[in-house]
Amino acid sequence: MVEPAITPDTIADHGLTEEEYDRIVELLGRPPNHLELGIFSVMWSEHCSYKSSKSHLGKFPTEGPHIVQGPGENAGIVDIGDGLALVFKIESHNHPSFIEPFQGAATGVGGILRDIFTMGARPLASLNSLRFGPLQIPKNRYLMEGVVAGIAAYGNCIGVPTVGGEIHFSEVYNGNPLVNVFNVGLTRHDRIFRGRADGAGNAVMYVGSKTGRDGIHGATMASEDFDETSEERRPTVQVGDPFTEKLLLEACLEVMEENLIVGIQDMGAAGLTCSTSEMASRGNTGITVDLARVPRREEGMSPYEIMLSESQERMLLVAKPGQEERVREVFARWNLDCVAVGEVTDDGLLRVTDDGRPLAAIPAVALTEHAPVYERPLAPPDDLAERQSLDLDRVYIPEDCSAVLLELLASPSIANKEWVWRQYDHMVRINTVVLPGSDAAVIRLPGTAKGVAMSLDGNGRWCWLDPREGGKRAVAEAARNVVCAGARPLAITNCLNFGNPERPSTMWAFAEVVEGMAEACEALGTPVTGGNVSFYNETLGTAVYPTPVVGVVGLLEDVSKHLTQWFKDEGDAVVLLGPASEELGGSEYLAVVHGLVRGRPSIDLGLERSVHELILKAAGEGLLKSAHDVSDGGLAVALAEAGFQPSGHPLGCSISLRVETRPDAALFGEGPSRVVVSCIPDNVQRLQGLAEEGRVPFTLLGTVGGEDLTVSGPDGKPLISVAASEAKRSWEESLPGLFERPQERDFDR
Amino acid sequence: MRFGVVVFPGSNNDHDCYRVVEDVLEEPVEYIWHQDSDVEGFDALILPGGFSYGDYLRTGAIARFSPVVESVKRFADGGGLVLGICNGFQILLEIGLLPGAMLRNQSLKFVCQYVNLRVENNETPFTNQCVNGEVLRVPIAHNEGAYFADQTTLEALRANQQVVFSYCDDAGRVVEEANPNGALENIAGIVNDRGNVLGMMPHPERCSEEMLGSLDGLKIFRSMLAAAKAPATP
Numbered sequence: 001m002v003e004p005a006i007t008p009d010t011i012a013d014h015g016l017t018e019e020e021y022d023r024i025v026e027l028l029g030r031p032p033n034h035l036e037l038g039i040f041s042v043m044w045s046e047h048c049s050y051k052s053s054k055s056h057l058g059k060f061p062t063e064g065p066h067i068v069q070g071p072g073e074n075a076g077i078v079d080i081g082d083g084l085a086l087v088f089k090i091e092s093h094n095h096p097s098f099i100e101p102f103q104g105a106a107t108g109v110g111g112i113l114r115d116i117f118t119m120g121a122r123p124l125a126s127l128n129s130l131r132f133g134p135l136q137i138p139k140n141r142y143l144m145e146g147v148v149a150g151i152a153a154y155g156n157c158i159g160v161p162t163v164g165g166e167i168h169f170s171e172v173y174n175g176n177p178l179v180n181v182f183n184v185g186l187t188r189h190d191r192i193f194r195g196r197a198d199g200a201g202n203a204v205m206y207v208g209s210k211t212g213r214d215g216i217h218g219a220t221m222a223s224e225d226f227d228e229t230s231e232e233r234r235p236t237v238q239v240g241d242p243f244t245e246k247l248l249l250e251a252c253l254e255v256m257e258e259n260l261i262v263g264i265q266d267m268g269a270a271g272l273t274c275s276t277s278e279m280a281s282r283g284n285t286g287i288t289v290d291l292a293r294v295p296r297r298e299e300g301m302s303p304y305e306i307m308l309s310e311s312q313e314r315m316l317l318v319a320k321p322g323q324e325e326r327v328r329e330v331f332a333r334w335n336l337d338c339v340a341v342g343e344v345t346d347d348g349l350l351r352v353t354d355d356g357r358p359l360a361a362i363p364a365v366a367l368t369e370h371a372p373v374y375e376r377p378l379a380p381p382d383d384l385a386e387r388q389s390l391d392l393d394r395v396y397i398p399e400d401c402s403a404v405l406l407e408l409l410a411s412p413s414i415a416n417k418e419w420v421w422r423q424y425d426h427m428v429r430i431n432t433v434v435l436p437g438s439d440a441a442v443i444r445l446p447g448t449a450k451g452v453a454m455s456l457d458g459n460g461r462w463c464w465l466d467p468r469e470g471g472k473r474a475v476a477e478a479a480r481n482v483v484c485a486g487a488r489p490l491a492i493t494n495c496l497n498f499g500n501p502e503r504p505s506t507m508w509a510f511a512e513v514v515e516g517m518a519e520a521c522e523a524l525g526t527p528v529t530g531g532n533v534s535f536y537n538e539t540l541g542t543a544v545y546p547t548p549v550v551g552v553v554g555l556l557e558d559v560s561k562h563l564t565q566w567f568k569d570e571g572d573a574v575v576l577l578g579p580a581s582e583e584l585g586g587s588e589y590l591a592v593v594h595g596l597v598r599g600r601p602s603i604d605l606g607l608e609r610s611v612h613e614l615i616l617k618a619a620g621e622g623l624l625k626s627a628h629d630v631s632d633g634g635l636a637v638a639l640a641e642a643g644f645q646p647s648g649h650p651l652g653c654s655i656s657l658r659v660e661t662r663p664d665a666a667l668f669g670e671g672p673s674r675v676v677v678s679c680i681p682d683n684v685q686r687l688q689g690l691a692e693e694g695r696v697p698f699t700l701l702g703t704v705g706g707e708d709l710t711v712s713g714p715d716g717k718p719l720i721s722v723a724a725s726e727a728k729r730s731w732e733e734s735l736p737g738l739f740e741r742p743q744e745r746d747f748d749r
Numbered sequence: 750m751r752f753g754v755v756v757f758p759g760s761n762n763d764h765d766c767y768r769v770v771e772d773v774l775e776e777p778v779e780y781i782w783h784q785d786s787d788v789e790g791f792d793a794l795i796l797p798g799g800f801s802y803g804d805y806l807r808t809g810a811i812a813r814f815s816p817v818v819e820s821v822k823r824f825a826d827g828g829g830l831v832l833g834i835c836n837g838f839q840i841l842l843e844i845g846l847l848p849g850a851m852l853r854n855q856s857l858k859f860v861c862q863y864v865n866l867r868v869e870n871n872e873t874p875f876t877n878q879c880v881n882g883e884v885l886r887v888p889i890a891h892n893e894g895a896y897f898a899d900q901t902t903l904e905a906l907r908a909n910q911q912v913v914f915s916y917c918d919d920a921g922r923v924v925e926e927a928n929p930n931g932a933l934e935n936i937a938g939i940v941n942d943r944g945n946v947l948g949m950m951p952h953p954e955r956c957s958e959e960m961l962g963s964l965d966g967l968k969i970f971r972s973m974l975a976a977a978k979a980p981a982t983p
Contacts, residue, residue: 428798
């Protein structure tokens with residue numbers, strides 16, 4: 001084979017700048033060959049190197065009493081007592097899912113699962129956070145159907161339940177759907193494994209699927225904007241094989257249980273290149289890998305292709321001395337390839353050979369720690385003041401708030417998502433205590449009395465209006481959801497979905513979001529254990545809203561004490577814990593009914609924390625029958641949803657509401673730090689006492705019961721009066737209706 | 750009563766069945782690896798749900814060639830109790846222990862949800878703790894669950910009362926609206942003519958504990974226990 005020459009065009013095709021190329025030459029002390037250039041290009045891609053975000057991510061608080069593993073590993077780990085630990089992480093698969101929705105989303109699930117079991121944990125449950133353009137546009141329906149089917153196909157087949165998540169719709173996601181997947185697993189402290197290559201002379205073993213030509217330069221693809229030709233990138237999307245991953249999962253957990261390995265890492269983005277260089281770099285060692293020994297799916301693959309392939313369901317592990325044969329036996333039982341492809345060295349180099357012939361030699365840290373870090377220019381967008389100004393005098397007050405409630409319940413971002421989650425096996429492994437649909441999913445931990453509650457949340461609209469406050473509110477809402485299940489939030493993971501970082505306004509929003517989130521994490525006692533940054537979510541110059549998605553895990557010491565969002569019995573009291581705010585800015589109501597994305601959302605983090613503590617205290621005392629976070633659609637939607645139990649006739653309620661400013665603001669405003677709870681009337685006084693102690697505003701709203709949802713204003717005049725069954729119908733029929741009886745509109749790009 | 754849970758590569762409800770037998774029924778249970786051919790000493794075999802061999806060709810089509818299958822057949826021929834759930838049911842169809850075949854769901858989508866099952870025949874070793882016409886709440890989770898059989902087979906199933914469970918509404922009516930997957934005549938579970946092999950698409954192991962929302966699945970496992978203690982002539 002003729003070695004391709006390195007020309008300015010080759011360098012540009014690899015997504016490297018001239019300065020970056022010069023840096024490579026400097027680090028190597030010579031020009032790279034073509035293979036080395038490829039290796040640098042994927043490791044220095046935005047996706048792998050975090051070169052634009054690194055300097056900001058350091059602001060996250062990452063330490064706390066429960067934290068066992070913070071950022072920098074395949075996943076974060078928190079202690080939950082009794083020698084147990086939760087391993088969790090979120091990942092984005094936005095770019096591949098736009099190009100090929102089914103496989104893009106499926107391999108996203110495969111990747112996040114490997115991140116969890118590579119740390120020694122058996123995956124317990126998955127969540128996902130999805131964003132699409134409006135479903136009236138056929139292309140968006142195609143994307144959503146494909147993404148949901150892909151997540152289902154992978155998760156269902158491997159047998160890990162998908163127990164919830166969130167889905168939002170907005171025009172800004174037309175050309176850039178967001179597909180973020182989350183998983184949490186369970187392990188013991190004495191069975192935690194890391195992606196480190198320790199011990200010179202130890203065998204480096206390749207396990208799992210064979211290597212093919214799929215996904216070459218996937219990481220580079222994920223680090224670029226999209227244009228009309230993006231679909232030509234389809235070959236850079238990998239194809240998932242959940243059956244093989246199921247075998248890989250069981251085999252890996254077996255070699256871990258038998259304590260046969262030193263370290264292990266999955267081959268995700270940048271495949272063999274990333275796993276070898278990161279493992280060596282973390283272990284302060286080197287790795288030599290001989291490509292002739294790498295199991296291949298097809299003939300005639302070049303070293304370049306083998307090193308850069310992103311074929312799925314592969315892992316790299318370092319065996320303990322003398323255990324290579326036992327490792328091989330375990331993988332053989334599961335019918336998986338297991339080959340010693342190289343060894344750990346002490347020279348710090350990633351050496352690539354082909355049957356002993358040297359092909360590349362790069363200091364491992366040059367690919368990881370010495371990757372470029374950019375302080376990109378920051379500037380607020382020119383129209384920020386305009387976005388943030390909201391003149392409510394020019395927003396009419398609807399006469400019929402009942403109709404508005406029905407409209408909001410049918411808005412796809414709020415409507416029932418059962419059409420989606422019934423495609424996911426959410427019960428496999430018989431640990432799912434709260435099925436999808438409540439504020440947080442609850443999973444029991446087998447062999448203990450404990451449970452884990454989890455939630456994914458984000459709100460791009462708020463962050464577009466005020467990234468700092470929006471970032472705070474994203475963390476607060478995700479944590480609040482977990483609190484509403486009666487669980488104490490322990491830590492967060494996050495996926496930061498943004499546009500092109502070379503645009504100062506994008507980078508400014510990124511910096512603001514990170515600082516806001518960091519402040520909220522401090523205030524709420526939930527450190528960050530890792531996450532993912534996805535830039536370049538931009539097609540033809542139009543970027544997504546700045547969309548941080550926050551994943552929170554919380555612990556229930558006694559899972560039988562968990563709460564759900566649903567009212568339980570007629571006659572129970574309905575109480576609002578938290579401020580009686582009337583904030584319309586950035587609300588779903590303003591966007592859906594008035595076509596306005598305006599305002600300046602804010603949050604008092606001290607009050608937020610007090611609300612959490614109050615609910616946990618009240619739940620601990622057994623005072624509460626339900627707790628539901630007030631979010632999209634405001635108080636009116638929260639009250640309606642609380643009546644929509646998973647089975648049986650919906651429950652109405654009669655509510656009287658004080659209105660300080662205007663009825664639509666009181667009903668549909670989305671001010672934070674508010675939770676609707678229900679309890680038996682005898683517990684109201686005790687609850688009020690706790691609220692006063694905790695300095696949390698307390699409002700007795702009314703009573704559960706009746707066929708109707710009625711809300712009356714200060715003068716007793718009805719603001720809303722709808723049959724609960726009608727409200728439920730509106731909420732239930734929206735999403736299936738959009739897929740089955742679409743009112744088509746053109747894709748405007 | 751000693752249970753064996755057969756594990757094919759890709760089975761993923763094996764652990765759930767195992768836990769229900771061990772933790773809820775409190776009976777002895779062991780996994781049986783698909784390459785083993787020894788099923789001696791077991792009183793009942795469970796073929797669990799999942800995606801054996803990824804179900805890439807057709808559900809259960811490759812599992813059929815696993816060494817354990819011949820032993821399962823002999824076990825059934827000898828009168829041993831065999832319960833196939835979901836993918837286990839699909840495998841029982843492929844290996845010929847039960848008649849008929851499975852089609853893709855009419856919606857062409859995977860569906861995971863609670864359904865109502867009407868007990869059609871309580872004189873089987875799997876339903877002796879139920880009453881005829883009783884409605885059980887049990888979840889389903891499958892992509893290929895539309896049971897199908899030709900007219901002759903169907904008539905034979907009906908004549909021998911081999912249809913054990915039908916999808917029904919809350920009131921126990923077997924109506925089209927209650928059919929979650931397009932199964933022929935709402936058929937959710939059938940036994941062989943001898944009555945010792947049951948295949949069912951719904952998952953009783955997912956609803957055998959109060960905390961999981963329904964205890965109805967336990968009736969099926971308890972029926973098997975009762976049958977083993979006082980063997981009824983099928």
